[in-house]
Amino acid sequence: MQVDAPFTSGLPVSRPEALDRLGTSMFDVLVVGGGINGAVAALALASHGMKVGLVEGGDFGSGTSQESSNMVWGGFKYLSSYDLGLVAGLCRSRNRLARAYPTRVVETRFMAALGEDAPFAPWFAALGANAYWGLGRFRTRRPRHRSPAAIRRLEPAVSTAGVAGGIEYSDYLLVDNDARFVSEMVLDAERHGATVANYVTLEAVELQSTGWRAGIHDRVTGERLTVSARLLVNAAGPHVPVVGALTGSTTSNRLVFSKGVHLIVPQITDSGRILAFFDDDERLFYVLPMGGRSVIGTTDTRVENPDVVVTNQDIDFLLEQISARLNLSSPLARSDVISERCGVRSLVIPPGGADDSRDWTELSRRHAVEVDPGRRIVSVLGGKLSDCLNVGEEVVAAARRCGVQPMAPAGAWFGEPGRVDRARFDGWAASLGVAGEVAASLWRRQGRRSTEILDLIAGDPGLGEPMGGLSDLTGAEAMTIARHEKVVHPEDFLRRRTMLALLHRSVDLAVDPGVRKALEIVCGGGSVDVRSAGQDEARDQS
Numbered sequence: 001m002q003v004d005a006p007f008t009s010g011l012p013v014s015r016p017e018a019l020d021r022l023g024t025s026m027f028d029v030l031v032v033g034g035g036i037n038g039a040v041a042a043l044a045l046a047s048h049g050m051k052v053g054l055v056e057g058g059d060f061g062s063g064t065s066q067e068s069s070n071m072v073w074g075g076f077k078y079l080s081s082y083d084l085g086l087v088a089g090l091c092r093s094r095n096r097l098a099r100a101y102p103t104r105v106v107e108t109r110f111m112a113a114l115g116e117d118a119p120f121a122p123w124f125a126a127l128g129a130n131a132y133w134g135l136g137r138f139r140t141r142r143p144r145h146r147s148p149a150a151i152r153r154l155e156p157a158v159s160t161a162g163v164a165g166g167i168e169y170s171d172y173l174l175v176d177n178d179a180r181f182v183s184e185m186v187l188d189a190e191r192h193g194a195t196v197a198n199y200v201t202l203e204a205v206e207l208q209s210t211g212w213r214a215g216i217h218d219r220v221t222g223e224r225l226t227v228s229a230r231l232l233v234n235a236a237g238p239h240v241p242v243v244g245a246l247t248g249s250t251t252s253n254r255l256v257f258s259k260g261v262h263l264i265v266p267q268i269t270d271s272g273r274i275l276a277f278f279d280d281d282e283r284l285f286y287v288l289p290m291g292g293r294s295v296i297g298t299t300d301t302r303v304e305n306p307d308v309v310v311t312n313q314d315i316d317f318l319l320e321q322i323s324a325r326l327n328l329s330s331p332l333a334r335s336d337v338i339s340e341r342c343g344v345r346s347l348v349i350p351p352g353g354a355d356d357s358r359d360w361t362e363l364s365r366r367h368a369v370e371v372d373p374g375r376r377i378v379s380v381l382g383g384k385l386s387d388c389l390n391v392g393e394e395v396v397a398a399a400r401r402c403g404v405q406p407m408a409p410a411g412a413w414f415g416e417p418g419r420v421d422r423a424r425f426d427g428w429a430a431s432l433g434v435a436g437e438v439a440a441s442l443w444r445r446q447g448r449r450s451t452e453i454l455d456l457i458a459g460d461p462g463l464g465e466p467m468g469g470l471s472d473l474t475g476a477e478a479m480t481i482a483r484h485e486k487v488v489h490p491e492d493f494l495r496r497r498t499m500l501a502l503l504h505r506s507v508d509l510a511v512d513p514g515v516r517k518a519l520e521i522v523c524g525g526g527s528v529d530v531r532s533a534g535q536d537e538a539r540d541q542s
Contacts, residue, residue, distance in 0.1 A: 038235035044392030047413035048406035061182030067343025100415030122165030140170035238306035262297030469514025
């Protein structure tokens with residue numbers, strides 16, 4: 001049976017073409033920063049009819065946005081400070097994101113074991129879980145109190161020695177990694193007409209009567225260009241103050257930084273649940289599922305500089321904390337660590353807010369969108385992936401205050417294609433003999449580009465088969481990534497477009513034929529060195 005393609009994704013824009021457009025066009029808005037805040041700002045503005053350019057000094061999602069816990073949650077822990085309005089708002093944002101991206105954001109059960117190190121008794125935590133469920137509009141499965149015996153039965157890996165009880169509740173988790181979600185949002189912005197380029201740094205800016213003239217540097221070719229835009233959006237994450245200094249703008253909110261570390265180890269539980277514990281300092285940390293591995297974290301350490309690294313002390317702390325709370329045949333050791341994640345949270349201190357060693361740890365992941373209409377600049381500070389849709393809408397409103405005139409989009413400006421498109425895609429994939437599991441992965445990862453993949457498979461059925469080894473990609477998907485996703489370095493593909501560098505050691509990736517074949521397709525052929533995407537063996541000893 002012949003099934004017509006449900007939609008087209010538009011022609012891809014190569015990175016050189018994007019750079020040419022940046023240097024020769026007048027934009028309504030230039031977005032600086034390609035993390036989650038910049039990505040959603042570009043998508044929201046472009047879908048509202050604005051001519052948008054976006055530049056990112058590294059790869060898309062390569063900063064804080066690739067170091068999260070991959071959770072899309074409503075801020076359960078903020079209930080302890082009785083900030084009900086914040087939690088209710090984050091839950092609404094979480095629910096919107098889950099509805100809009102049903103294959104990428106999935107409901108996941110949490111199991112929190114509460115022992116002597118927990119600040120709350122199980123009965124009190126159960127009350128909080130039910131309040132959280134209500135603030136989330138009952139969109140998830142109901143929370144349940146769990147006895148130590150029930151925890152042992154459901155999660156044998158959890159040690160119940162000293163555990164008084166626990167709670168099981170629901171939140172959401174990204175199926176793929178956070179950086180993949182961000183890069184998909186950047187590509188959606190491009191589909192709406194935005195011009196986007198990675199590995200482009202902002203070097204200088206000048207405000208003129210017609211708007212901003214920005215000097216940018218292409219880190220790949222060394223070329224320097226000038227971009228003209230009526231409005232500038234500073235979405236540089238922890239580097240917002242640096243871009244602010246270049247533009248001569250200041251914000252009333254300030255940022256402090258918290259370093260967070262995750263360790264990826266062999267799978268601890270195969271239940272699919274997220275295990276939650278309190279560490280010795282009564283701070284929450286988790287064991288999260290990721291592609292057949294477990295992710296342990298995160299830490300919470302005040303730092304002054306947003307450029308952070310994992311230290312041996314970080315590793316020892318996490319391994320000690322988790323081993324004390326698990327029922328394992330032997331404690332986890334450094335040799336069990338497959339890969340690491342390390343980044344900073346940008347925490348917003350409002351005007352007049354305290355900034356001392358006691359109060360900073362209580363700061364929430366609020367965001368702030370500030371507007372300077374006179375200089376035509378919008379700054380986005382703080383925030384988290386869960387609340388990104390609100391950031392996008394607030395940036396559009398801020399743009400109006402700066403004199404640009406966004407138009408109302410014809411439909412939803414975010415989200416996956418709808419059920420009808422999905423059904424037609426599934427039908428077409430089945431008619432081509434694509435396995436259901438492979439088709440589901442293609443749809444989740446590639447969205448509107450999945451039709452292009454089926455076009456390739458229709459021309460060559462062999463391109464629909466996984467390439468084998470450690471990668472589950474088909475040849476057709478690798479070719480589509482090469483066309484659309486602006487992969488410059490092997491790390492872009494192994495660490496951000498996929499999770500390969502998180503789930504496997506670099507020495508294993510280097511000798512895997514499927515991985516090497518995929519890299520040769522995505523990075524343009526020839527010999528490819530994967531070692532740059534692995535973990536650095538020379539760790540800071542401090």
